[in-house]
Amino acid sequence: MDKKITIRESFRLGKGWYLMLFAILAMFVSNAGVNDGLNVALPAISEGAGLDYEVCLSMGTVAGFAGVAAMLLIAKLRDRFGGRMMAAALFIINGLTFYFLFLRATSIFMYGLSQCIMVSCGQGTFYLCTGPMQSTWFPRKRGVVNGISTIGSNLATALLVPIMTTLISTFGDYRTGLSVFAMASIALGIFAFLCLRDDPKDAGMYPDNVSEEEYNRDYKNEEKDGYVSDWTAGRMLKTKEVWIAAIVPGFITIGLLGIITQFVNRNISVGLTQQQAVGAMTICGILGIVGSYLVGYIDTKIGTKKTCMLYCAYFAFGILCNLLSTFWLPLVYVSIFVVGTSLGGCTNMTLSYPASLFGVLDYPKVNGFIFPICYCIGCLNFVVNAVALKITGSLTGAYIVYLGLFILNVIIVALTESGKWDKNLHPELFHQK
Structure with missing residues (x-):
C-alpha cells in the first residue's frame, strides 16, 4: 500500500x-x-x-x-x-x-x-x-x-x-x-x-482502514496483542539510533523555530517593508497547509528516510536563498515560498522519523525518551538567535548555523539504516536482549 x-x-x-x-x-x-x-x-x-x-x-x-x-x-x-x-x-x-x-x-x-x-x-x-x-x-x-x-x-x-x-x-x-x-x-x-x-x-476498524481480508493477509502477523516493549532507559541511553532519532528532528525543530520566530525581522533587514514582511507570515501559514499534506504524502509514497533527506535539503535551499537575498532581493520571495511549504514538515518528521527507525511496536515507549531530547534541542533556537544578534548585530550568523544543521541532517539520515530496530522488519529482535 x-x-x-x-x-x-x-x-x-x-x-x-x-x-x-x-x-x-x-x-x-x-x-x-x-x-x-x-x-x-x-x-x-x-x-x-x-x-x-x-x-x-x-x-x-x-x-x-x-x-x-x-x-x-x-x-x-x-x-x-x-x-x-x-x-x-x-x-x-x-x-x-x-x-x-x-x-x-x-x-x-x-x-x-x-x-x-x-x-x-x-x-x-x-x-x-x-x-x-x-x-x-x-x-x-x-x-x-x-x-x-x-x-x-x-x-x-x-x-x-x-x-x-x-x-x-x-x-x-x-x-x-x-x-x-x-x-x-x-x-x-x-x-x-x-x-x-x-x-x-x-x-470496529482495521489498521489503515483495510478490509478484513486484506488485514488477515497483510497485517495480522505484524501485530502482537498485549506486546510490552523491552526498551529500558539504560538501553536507550546506550543505543546510537535513539540519539539519532532525537537529534535529526531536533535539528529540524531548532532550525524551523529559529527561522520562523525571527522571519519578519530578518525579511525587513534584507529590504522588505514591515507590511510585506508581516504579510509573508500569513502566506507562509497558508502554504504550510499544502506543504504539510504534501510532505506526508511523499513520506508514504517513497519512505521516511528519502523524504527526510529531501525535506532537509529543500529547507537548506530556502535558507540559502534568504541569505543570498541581501545581494539580490527577489531571492527573499523564493525563501518565503520554501519556508512556508516546509512549516508542516517539521512536526511530520518529528513523528515519522523515530517511528521509521523503531517501528510501530516500540515507537510509543521509545518516543517517550526521544521527544523530550528533541524538544530541548528545539528550545535552544533563542540562544542561537540571541548570540548571533549580540555578536554580529544581525541574524545572518544564526541562519548560517541553521543551514549547516539541515545539511548535517541530510548526511546523518543518509548514513542511518531505516527500520533497524523495527521488530516487524526484523523478527529476530524479539529474541534479542
Whole structure:
C-alpha cells in the first residue's frame, strides 16, 4: 500500500477521521496560548494585568524546559492509561489553565505557571499521545496521516491572529473574548474521551482502514496483542539510533523555530517593508497547509528516510536563498515560498522519523525518551538567535548555523539504516536482549 497509495486512497481513513479532527483542532486551539496566539494575547494580558511584557515573553523559554520534565511523566502515564485517556485529560487541564491562570494572570508567577502547564499539555498530547496513536491506526499510511494531522499548526499561523483580534474587539475584554479557546479545549478533551480509541479494532476498524481480508493477509502477523516493549532507559541511553532519532528532528525543530520566530525581522533587514514582511507570515501559514499534506504524502509514497533527506535539503535551499537575498532581493520571495511549504514538515518528521527507525511496536515507549531530547534541542533556537544578534548585530550568523544543521541532517539520515530496530522488519529482535 505505501508504495502505491493514491491521493484519493490517502483520504480514506474511515473512523480515523475522528483522530484527525481532534489533532487538527487541538493543535489550532492550543496555539492560542503558547505560540501564534501570543502575538495578540500577551500584549493584552501584560497591559490589562500590568505585567512586564519582556519578562512574560521570557516565560516561554522557561516553560519549554519545564515541559521536558512534564513530558517524561506524561509518557509514563500514557503507558499506563493509554493515549486516549491522557489526551482527554490533558486538554481539559489545558482549557482550565487557559481560563483560570492564563487569562486571569495577575502576577508573573501565575502567567509563567500557565505557560508551563499549557506547553506540557499541548506538546504531550501531540507527540506522546495522538502521534503514537496515529502509528497504531495507520502503520502504512503514517506519513500522509501525519501530514493531515499537523495542518492545525499552519491554520493557527494563518488565522489565529485575526480571529483573536476580532474576539477582543467584539467583546471589549480579552478575558471574555479569548475564553472561547478555553471552552474549545475542554470540549476537545470530552470529544477525545468519547470518540477516540487507542486501537482501531476497538472502533470496529482495521489498521489503515483495510478490509478484513486484506488485514488477515497483510497485517495480522505484524501485530502482537498485549506486546510490552523491552526498551529500558539504560538501553536507550546506550543505543546510537535513539540519539539519532532525537537529534535529526531536533535539528529540524531548532532550525524551523529559529527561522520562523525571527522571519519578519530578518525579511525587513534584507529590504522588505514591515507590511510585506508581516504579510509573508500569513502566506507562509497558508502554504504550510499544502506543504504539510504534501510532505506526508511523499513520506508514504517513497519512505521516511528519502523524504527526510529531501525535506532537509529543500529547507537548506530556502535558507540559502534568504541569505543570498541581501545581494539580490527577489531571492527573499523564493525563501518565503520554501519556508512556508516546509512549516508542516517539521512536526511530520518529528513523528515519522523515530517511528521509521523503531517501528510501530516500540515507537510509543521509545518516543517517550526521544521527544523530550528533541524538544530541548528545539528550545535552544533563542540562544542561537540571541548570540548571533549580540555578536554580529544581525541574524545572518544564526541562519548560517541553521543551514549547516539541515545539511548535517541530510548526511546523518543518509548514513542511518531505516527500520533497524523495527521488530516487524526484523523478527529476530524479539529474541534479542
